[in-house]
Each structure stands twice: as C-alpha cells, then as structure tokens.
Amino acid sequence: MKPLIIASILTAAIAGSAVAQSSMSGQVATGVDQVMTRDGTRYACTGIGAESRTDPRWSGFPAKLVFAANDGGYLSQVATRIADGQGRTVFEVQDCGPWLLLDLPKGRYTVNATAHDGQGRNYESRAIMTVGAGGQTETVVRFPDLAG
Incomplete structure (x- = not known):
C-alpha cells in the first residue's frame, strides 16, 4: 500500500510541476x-x-x-x-x-x-x-x- 501512495504522490507532484511551468509561460492557459x-x-x-x-x-x-x-x-x-x-x-x-x-x-x-x-x-x-x-x-x- 505504501509504495502505491508514494507513487501517486510523485506522479501528482511531477504533473503539477509541468502544469505550473506551462502556466507560467502562458502557453497552456492562454x-x-x-x-x-x-x-x-x-x-x-x-x-x-x-x-x-x-x-x-x-x-x-x-x-x-x-x-x-x-x-x-x-x-x-x-x-x-x-x-x-x-x-x-x-x-x-x-x-x-x-x-x-x-x-x-x-x-x-x-x-x-x-x-x-x-x-x-x-x-x-x-x-x-x-x-x-x-x-x-x-x-x-x-x-x-x-x-x-
């Protein structure tokens, strides 16, 4: 169970980082x-x-x-x-x-x-x-x- 939780947290963190970088450049949002x-x-x-x-x-x-x-x-x-x-x-x-x-x-x-x-x-x-x-x-x- 713990490896699944850790993997989920890492996946969310990586995805969130990519969205934040794209949003800062204005490309995804606008x-x-x-x-x-x-x-x-x-x-x-x-x-x-x-x-x-x-x-x-x-x-x-x-x-x-x-x-x-x-x-x-x-x-x-x-x-x-x-x-x-x-x-x-x-x-x-x-x-x-x-x-x-x-x-x-x-x-x-x-x-x-x-x-x-x-x-x-x-x-x-x-x-x-x-x-x-x-x-x-x-x-x-x-x-x-x-x-x-």
Missing part, C-alpha cells in the same frame, strides 16, 4: 505562442517577450497584425474580427496580442479590433490589411485614444 486553427485558419497569438518575437515559426505566416496604443506600446487581450473584400467575417478571436499571426490567402481584408483599458472602457480601431503573394504583410492596428 494559447500564447501556440499555432492553432479556428474556422480553417491557422493562427498564433504571440509577441510577448524577446524570445517569442524572434521565434522562427512566425515568418511562415503571410499576415501579421500588431496591436499598439497611442504611444506605440504593445497591447494584448485584443478582440479581433477580420472580414474579406465582400464584408464576410473570415476570422474572429478574443483576447489575442500583441501580435496576431494569420495564415490568410492573398487578398484585401478589413480588421476591426477592440482593446480594453483595464478600467472597463473599450476602444475600437479599424485597419485595412492587404495580404500579398509572397513574404509577410505587417499591419499595425493603432488605438490612438488608448494610452499605453
């Missing part, structure tokens, strides 16, 4: 730095920390949105809706940023984003993003009324 798929579109919420910003995986995404306050500071937890040239929503995500990388086909898109100031106020911003045939298109979505 999906930060993980490539995910939603409605057929591959995407990643990233850009927090120097290591994240230099990850070589991100260069393979044709579209990169950068969310910034009026002073240029990065914003996270931005709700984003992307519509194609006909106005149809092609992608939507909550609480992403400061970078949102997307595997979108070539085309022109309208980006509608909502950021929060932590005091219950929402700020809206809109940008036009054109995804080309080669390389990565970077579009900065600015929130001029939101202090960084």
